[in-house]
Amino acid sequence: MAVARYLTTNCAFCFVEFGRFVTMWSNKPALLAASVIGGIASFAVGAANARAQTPTASGYIEPLAAGTREGISALYRRLIEAENRHDLAEVRTMLWDSPATLFVAKTATAAEGNWAGFWGTDVVMHHFAEIYDAGSFRIDPDYDKEKVVGLTRDVAETYVPVKITVAYAGQTPVPKPFLMILNWIHTPKGWRMASDIALPIPTAPYS
Secondary structure (H helix, E strand, O other): OHHHHHHHHHHHHHHHHHHHHHHHHOOOHHHHHHHHHHHHHHHHHHHHHHHHHOOOEOOEOOOOOHHHHHHHHHHHHHHHHHHHOOOHHHHHHOEOOOOOOEEEEEOOOHHHOOEEEEEOHHHHHHHHHHHHHOOOEEEEEOHHHOEEEEOOOOEEEEEEEEEEEEOHHHOOOOOEEEEEEEEEEEEOOEEEEEEEEEEEOOOOOOO
């Protein structure tokens, strides 16, 4: 709507001013042509800038280009494929190398809190190894519901409903629903996963 108002207002202004120009410069055709061409070019640039700055929601302007978000989506798929192969070396290449890297997951025992945050790249990789070594482990995302958004120019977020099959910590390896939320950070080596949070979806209570 903002773009429409911009275009309508500026079109009306342009046509009024164009009429004045024709009257004033009718005896100077070369100057008139140059002025008209310049005015049209300025109007086109202004309209394009208005469209580029129009927020998709109230007060929100997506900081990342569509191509960047598509690249992050492809990286997420690559991560899932590596996890399903239990390929620790490949998974590590996609993790942010930082003590602030976070993986929220089930602990080995209830005494450890049942669910907890595992901090730091080495700790996260060690927990991945334990999960893979425990037997069955697979993530099946619902890619049709995947959403990737930019939080800043250097931070992005992925949201995907998934089903996870896992035998770790005595769990029965059957698919269970989770909401998977990942944060990505842009580093000198490219985008890397900074956090991985899998929220278990509780069974709906009987009505």
